[in-house]
Amino acid sequence: MPTAIMRVFRGDAKGGGFQEYRVPAEEGMVVLDVIHEIQATQAPDLAVRWNCKAGKCGSCSAEVNGKPRLMCMTRMNIFPEGEPITVAPMRTFPLIRDLVTDVSFNFEMAKRVPAFRPRPRDPDGTYRMQQEDIDRPQEFHKCIECFLCQNVCHVIRDHEDNKRHFAGPRLFVRYAALEMHPLDTNDRRELLKEKMGLGFCNITKCCTEVCPEHIKITDNAIIPLKERVVDEYYDPVLWLVRKLTGRK
Amino acid sequence: MAETKYETHEYDVIVIGAGGAGLRAAIEASARGVKTALVCKSLLGKAHTVMAEGGIAAALGNVYPEDNWQVHFRDTLRGGKMLNNWRMAQLHAQEAPARVLELEEWGALFDRTQDGRILQRDFGGHRYARLAHVGDRTGLEMIRTLQQHAVHKGIDVFMECTIIRLLLDGGRIAGAFGYWRESGRFVTFKAKAVVLATGGIGKIWKFTSNSWEYTGDGVTMALDAGADLIDMECYQFHPTGMVWPPSVRGILVTEGVRGDGGTLKNSFGERFMFKYIPEFFRAETAETEEEADRWYTDKKNNRRTPDLLPRDEVARAINSEVKMVRGSPHGGVFLDIASRRDADYIKRRLPSMYHQFKELADVDITKEPMEVGPTAHYMNGGVRVDADTAATAVPGLFAAGEIAGGLHGANRLGGNSLSDLVVFGRRAGLYAAEYAQNLKGTLTVDAGWVEALAQEALEPFQRTGGENPYAIHRDLQETMQSLVGIIRTEGELKKALEELATLKERARRVRVDGNRQYNPSWHLTLDLHSLLTVSEVVTLAALERKESRGGHTRDDYPKPDPEWGRVNIAVRRRHGDITLTPDPLPEMPDELKKLLEER
Numbered sequence: 109m110p111t112a113i114m115r116v117f118r119g120d121a122k123g124g125g126f127q128e129y130r131v132p133a134e135e136g137m138v139v140l141d142v143i144h145e146i147q148a149t150q151a152p153d154l155a156v157r158w159n160c161k162a163g164k165c166g167s168c169s170a171e172v173n174g175k176p177r178l179m180c181m182t183r184m185n186i187f188p189e190g191e192p193i194t195v196a197p198m199r200t201f202p203l204i205r206d207l208v209t210d211v212s213f214n215f216e217m218a219k220r221v222p223a224f225r226p227r228p229r230d231p232d233g234t235y236r237m238q239q240e241d242i243d244r245p246q247e248f249h250k251c252i253e254c255f256l257c258q259n260v261c262h263v264i265r266d267h268e269d270n271k272r273h274f275a276g277p278r279l280f281v282r283y284a285a286l287e288m289h290p291l292d293t294n295d296r297r298e299l300l301k302e303k304m305g306l307g308f309c310n311i312t313k314c315c316t317e318v319c320p321e322h323i324k325i326t327d328n329a330i331i332p333l334k335e336r337v338v339d340e341y342y343d344p345v346l347w348l349v350r351k352l353t354g355r356k
Numbered sequence: 357m358a359e360t361k362y363e364t365h366e367y368d369v370i371v372i373g374a375g376g377a378g379l380r381a382a383i384e385a386s387a388r389g390v391k392t393a394l395v396c397k398s399l400l401g402k403a404h405t406v407m408a409e410g411g412i413a414a415a416l417g418n419v420y421p422e423d424n425w426q427v428h429f430r431d432t433l434r435g436g437k438m439l440n441n442w443r444m445a446q447l448h449a450q451e452a453p454a455r456v457l458e459l460e461e462w463g464a465l466f467d468r469t470q471d472g473r474i475l476q477r478d479f480g481g482h483r484y485a486r487l488a489h490v491g492d493r494t495g496l497e498m499i500r501t502l503q504q505h506a507v508h509k510g511i512d513v514f515m516e517c518t519i520i521r522l523l524l525d526g527g528r529i530a531g532a533f534g535y536w537r538e539s540g541r542f543v544t545f546k547a548k549a550v551v552l553a554t555g556g557i558g559k560i561w562k563f564t565s566n567s568w569e570y571t572g573d574g575v576t577m578a579l580d581a582g583a584d585l586i587d588m589e590c591y592q593f594h595p596t597g598m599v600w601p602p603s604v605r606g607i608l609v610t611e612g613v614r615g616d617g618g619t620l621k622n623s624f625g626e627r628f629m630f631k632y633i634p635e636f637f638r639a640e641t642a643e644t645e646e647e648a649d650r651w652y653t654d655k656k657n658n659r660r661t662p663d664l665l666p667r668d669e670v671a672r673a674i675n676s677e678v679k680m681v682r683g684s685p686h687g688g689v690f691l692d693i694a695s696r697r698d699a700d701y702i703k704r705r706l707p708s709m710y711h712q713f714k715e716l717a718d719v720d721i722t723k724e725p726m727e728v729g730p731t732a733h734y735m736n737g738g739v740r741v742d743a744d745t746a747a748t749a750v751p752g753l754f755a756a757g758e759i760a761g762g763l764h765g766a767n768r769l770g771g772n773s774l775s776d777l778v779v780f781g782r783r784a785g786l787y788a789a790e791y792a793q794n795l796k797g798t799l800t801v802d803a804g805w806v807e808a809l810a811q812e813a814l815e816p817f818q819r820t821g822g823e824n825p826y827a828i829h830r831d832l833q834e835t836m837q838s839l840v841g842i843i844r845t846e847g848e849l850k851k852a853l854e855e856l857a858t859l860k861e862r863a864r865r866v867r868v869d870g871n872r873q874y875n876p877s878w879h880l881t882l883d884l885h886s887l888l889t890v891s892e893v894v895t896l897a898a899l900e901r902k903e904s905r906g907g908h909t910r911d912d913y914p915k916p917d918p919e920w921g922r923v924n925i926a927v928r929r930r931h932g933d934i935t936l937t938p939d940p941l942p943e944m945p946d947e948l949k950k951l952l953e954e955r
């Protein structure tokens with residue numbers, strides 16, 4: 109059986125460094141399996157988050173060989189055999205321990221999103237929506253909140269201060285989902301412009317590149333939001349028309 | 357209330373567990389105006405509910421207007437081999453449609469019919485296409501909708517906070533005690549009422565679709581507090597989990613694959629399910645491949661494909677095919693949708709299955725069959741509750757979701773869990789709030805007891821024994837997999853009990869290294885108590901039920917026995933010991949009995 113050489117970050121807010129572990133690699137293993145193997149046999153207190161092991165819950169985000177990834181969906185066989193693989197925590201969030209970071213920023217920002225506010229039901233008690241009108245918001249609903257896009261966005265990765273007034277790509281996806289929801293009647297434009305830092309985004313598309321759900325964050329969420337905010341900020345009629353007809 | 361030296365919070369209602377059931381309970385309790393908190397082991401939004409794939413069952417009648425709650429009720433009881441609590445099944449079937457529409461009103465976007473209503477898909481054991489869904493990621497849509505709704509309602513959330521014990525005062529609920537995973541510090545909740553929504557126990561088996569969270573904490577805490585458990589022997593093994601490569605073994609393959617036209621085949625290419633149609637379902641199941649294939653588009657004139665028999669039947673059939681050496685190369689059978697539906701359809705209907713096989717197994721499901729086999733999946737039984745109020749036998753303690761028993765009887769139908777969560781989550785929140793509002797007098801949390809619990813939890817740091825908690829967990833999973841799996845015998849069950857006794861001994865010698873800060877080996881060490889308790893309960897109950905029914909199959913008693921069909925096995929802890937009693941099922945009213953007689 110080939111041996112995997114893993115360099116895993118160990119440490120907490122006070123400091124730390126990479127530690128090397130050698131693990132027998134079984135066929136089909138993903139990085140998370142190897143981390144679990146290290147935990148079970150060599151480093152029982154190695155801290156890591158995970159839940160589904162199938163790319164559905166967004167718990168196991170880390171930087172593998174410097175790339176933001178879900179550990180449970182990263183096969184070991186994509187790396188050259190015999191070369192060390194580094195596994196580090198997401199850098200943008202404060203470290204708790206080993207591979208676990210404090211992602212509460214994202215949950216705080218989520219609290220500030222103005223709620224979904226639906227229009228009344230149709231007279232027959234249903235909400236009629238055509239599939240093509242919900243395809244786009246459904247794309248956004250695929251988000252598993254892995255926060256890899258938040259991790260990679262330079263606006264907050266390199267400038268801690270910006271976290272106060274920048275919601276980040278994950279939250280822009282959320283705003284876009286609400287804005288394009290055929291039933292929603294709430295208006296979030298001023299907030300997006302003034303408090304959520306939509307203007308800070310300079311469309312580098314780094315977020316889109318790392319999204320494990322392949323959500324086209326920049327093209328489908330951020331750019332249309334920017335357009336809405338700019339065009340319609342002083343044109344409430346246009347906004348209302350778009351909202352009511354559900355046009356993108 | 358006496359003070360303990362630990363961080364303390366006071367609420368009217370605390371909800372333990374933030375999956376669909378817990379979120380819905382917290383939303384309801386908070387809407388009733390009581391001070392409510394939600395506590396969960398993982399981050400918010402990561403509970404099991406997020407993984408649910410195929411859909412939520414509700415007789416909306418959007419695709420088949422013939423569908424209604426009576427048919428859903430009947431399907432649920434037949435699927436559960438009549439061991440269900442009839443009242444729960446009735447409430448569930450009646451209220452599920454309103455709960456689904458409520459999710460839509462809170463922002464959920466289900467896939468649509470041509471005329472713009474909620475689309476429904478076929479699933480095992482449901483007579484009509486009944487599952488509202490979003491591709492194969494329905495649970496994600498549901499948990500996100502509920503999570504966002506709860507957040508906007510301002511409910512306090514304690515995430516990555518694990519509860520280890522319920523606190524009682526004179527037999528009534530007085531709160532709960534736990535620790536923050538991040539810091540390892542203890543925390544006490546004082547509460548008038550507690551809703552348990554902690555889900556299942558799937559981590560006692562080796563091949564499982566469940567995550568690290570499913571260690572049976574809630575079930576164990578309820579048992580230790582004096583509540584009854586029922587139907588614990590009837591565990592559901594889902595017929596289709598991944599089998600290859602080894603590291604993904606057990607990960608779920610949704611029943612939606614078969615609902616959307618996929619079919620099971622053995623190594624000879626034979627659609628073997630036609631050989632396994634039980635007498636009980638013969639009248640409603642297709643006998644030929646032609647009829648089965650026509651059924652997908654014309655349900656009026658054809659009977660359902662045996663590929664969509666209830667899960668217990670399909671899991672046993674796969675098990676036999678593998679035993680008779682007609683399986684696939686890696687010890688499963690084939691699940692083929694590639695030869696039956698075009699690639700676009702498969703990718704649109706089953707995007708995450710496509711992705712999962714492509715990324716994890718190098719299999720393109722639009723071109724080749726999948727290899728699948730049974731995997732531990734769902735606790736059909738659980739904590740016994742009052743059907744209407746979700747109250748347990750302990751005053752102030754409520755339970756909803758996978759943790760609660762009764763609704764599903766001996767076997768749950770696919771899609772009936774997500775609907776269970778919202779129907780009974782809402783009821784649990786409602787009645788917990790009502791209980792808290794009406795509670796007279798004061799509750800005291802015994803500071804000495806809390807201190808003893810804290811010391812007990814810290815003990816593994818001081819031990820000199822050399823046991824590793826991961827090794828004990830692995831050995832437990834081997835034991836349960838090989839001796840208390842799908843097919844059981846008295847000899848093996850007794851052997852399992854002996855092995856469990858040894859494992860309990862070993863658990864007392866676990867030593868934890870490192871400190872209390874985010875230390876998974878300490879967390880697992882604390883979970884061992886529940887893992888071992890629920891394993892023992894399942895094994896004892898399996899030994900007791902001397903027949904085969906639903907999720908419980910005995911090789912030495914291969915047939916259902918009408919006598920056993922009249923009782924639930926109730927498990928209680930009295931003075932430290934676990935006791936089992938056969939309790940008669942609640943008597944069903946005649947008008948509901950009539951529904952069951954109709955075809």
Ligand SMILES: Cc1cc2nc3c(=O)[nH]c(=O)nc-3n(C[C@H](O)[C@H](O)[C@H](O)COP(=O)(O)OP(=O)(O)OC[C@H]3O[C@@H](n4cnc5c(N)ncnc54)[C@H](O)[C@@H]3O)c2cc1C
Nearest residue numbers: 373374375377397404405409410411519555757758773774
């Ligand atoms: C892969 C998969 C696919 C599925 N697909 C479907 C489907 O299509 N349709 C369907 O109806 N059902 C499906 N199911 C079943 C269904 O998803 C689950 O039964 C259901 O989601 C359970 O919900 P719950 O609210 O009871 O608990 P969960 O969602 O599991 O939540 C449990 C909560 O309890 C918390 N918790 C546990 N222990 C503690 C503790 N000690 N202290 C504090 N918190 C604790 C956890 O952190 C979590 O928040 C599927 C299950 C799986 C695994």
Ligand code: SF4
Nearest residue numbers: 261309311312313315
């Ligand atoms: S496109 Fe905008 S949001 Fe995305 S990474 Fe670049 S700057 Fe950040």
Ligand code: SF4
Nearest residue numbers: 251252254255257319
């Ligand atoms: S948008 Fe994509 S990358 Fe960002 S949190 Fe969601 S799933 Fe992760």
Ligand code: FES
Nearest residue numbers: 160161165166180
């Ligand atoms: S463990 Fe759920 S996404 Fe990796």
